[in-house]
Amino acid sequence: MKIAILGLGYVGCTAAGCIASQGHHVVGIDVNLGKVETLNTGKSPVYEPGLDDLIAKARAEGRLHAVTEIGSALDDCDIAIVCVGTPSGVDGAHNMSFIVQVSRAIAASVRPDRKTPLTVVYRSTMRPGTTEQMILPIFRSVIGEDCEKLIELVYNPEFLREATAIEDYFHPPKIVLGTIDGAPSEKMVALHEGIEAPIFHVGIREAEITKFVDNTWHAVKVAFANEVGRVCQNLGISAKQVHEIFVSDTKLNISAYYTRPGGPFGGSCLPKDVRALQHIAADTGAQTHLVDSLLRSNDAHKHHQFLQVTKDLQPGARVLLVGLAFKADTDDLRESPAVDMARKLLDAGYALDIYDPQLRPESLVGQNLGYAYAILPSIDGLLVDKTTAEARDYGVVIATNRLIRDLALPGRRIVDVSAIA
Structure with a gap:
């Protein structure tokens, strides 16, 4: 394939050298004339162990060159990889000016008679939603109604560490390929052929947030x-x-x-x-x-979960809390998040039932007994058995652990707070 690399910093130069070494033809594009001239002499504009050798070999074999303007460079390219910087702005957010500039330039260069879409890949770190809310509108405004036929947008975060970037490129911990619809990008799968690593085909926002996490x-x-x-x-x-x-x-x-x-x-x-x-x-x-x-x-997360389970709940509705102990197969209530959830539900005026078969108030002793009754003094009247839990109508069933599997609750709205999808 022919690949364009836009931005010849550490990430872009490493990508150029590594991709060219795999037998692809690469054109590097950067507005910095010094970087372009250095690469065209067979040297890397940035220092990275082993990169000079890759670039020199690729130049000698005619598989790599660099230019300062896009011009017609993308006409016969299969993939354009954007590696420009997204430095911190004064407010802490990323400065997206380079992304905007390069996106407009790419969009303006896309020929309307392309036989196959140009796959435009972003590796620059940017806020989740940027591709859908900023980049895609730029391409649509420049290209028009044929935008989706002429380009394919992909977000492919890099996991390179300076000083070991070449090793990291060929032996990454994972490969993340995000697309607008979450479907695999055939060209990007082909580009990573021969690199052994788990591949995640995901929606573009999931890919965008990966580097932040x-x-x-x-x-x-x-x-x-x-x-x-x-x-x-x-x-x-x-x-x-x-x-x-x-x-x-x-x-x-x-x-x-x-x-x-x-x-x-x-x-x-x-x-x-x-x-x-x-x-x-x-x-x-x-x-x-x-x-x-x-x-x-931790307290903020407890309150977040309370808001999530009650956001569509009618005032005074009956609620079933499945699991009161801090985890299944125990009766330990000490500092259990479920106890805090129960207290919040009662304070908010909901009618609360609790199903936890391991819990018997008469068996609570010591600190466990003191904590339970200090936070939930009405605990004796809140516990229900399996038959009652399955028979009653609930506005929501809140699962705090795997005890939910013991109950047959067809048609009920169940919110599992033990996991976030």
Whole structure:
């Protein structure tokens, strides 16, 4: 295939060298004359280990060149990959001026007699919704009613780390291909042929948000590690050894567990230990701002879920809450998010039933007993058995865990707050 790369920074130059090395013909396009001239001499405009060799070989074999203007460069291209910058604006949002400029330029260059659509791929990080709400309207306004016949829009985030970018290009953790309708893009599948990685064919907004989620998670990990490190240093503890212990746990700590969006955390361990670490950090002057935000974030999620389950509910409606303990197969109510949900529903005036077969008020003891009756003093009158739960008419059934599988509730509106689709 013939591929155009628009923007010859780190991402664009790496893509140009790697794609050309796969046997494709590549034209690099950048308004910076210095970058264009450097690439045309067989060198990379940016330093990245191994990239000079890829570019020199591609130039020598006639598979790579660069120009400063689009002109007719896209006429015989199969794919145009946009790699221009989206720097931070003064308000923290991305500055989209380069995206707008390059989109207009591409749209203006698309010939109306193209035999196949030009696949226009964006790799620049940008706000979810940008493709549908800004880029597509630009193409439609310039090209007109034949827009969808002449172009295919794809969002394909890159996962390159500087200094290991070539290795990352050919061995990525995943390949994400977002399209307007979520259907696979044949040209992009062909472009990634030979690269072994999980491929996700998704809607364009799911693809657009991927880099935000990934990079913010990396930032969270760094900040968390440094906060723990400060606490350790202030207490004379080896942060290195604590880290070795932490990362050795690939069952829970370094795994997919606890990263699935769903219910808030609760139970007898997480909330109290977070509070205790906050106290230790404050007492030693460690300033753990990330840790300090965890309980507030958890409370915000509890309220968010309450608003979600009640948004279409009539005042005074009867509600069934399935699962009151903090997880299934236990009767532990301590700091259970479901208890907070029950309290909020009662405070809002809803008629509440609770189904949790493991829960017997007469068996609650100690702190579990005190917590249950302090938050839900009417708990004895709220619990219903399986027959009642299945027979009554409810405005909504709220599932907090897998106990919902025990009930036959055909035709009921069920909201599973243990997972977010």
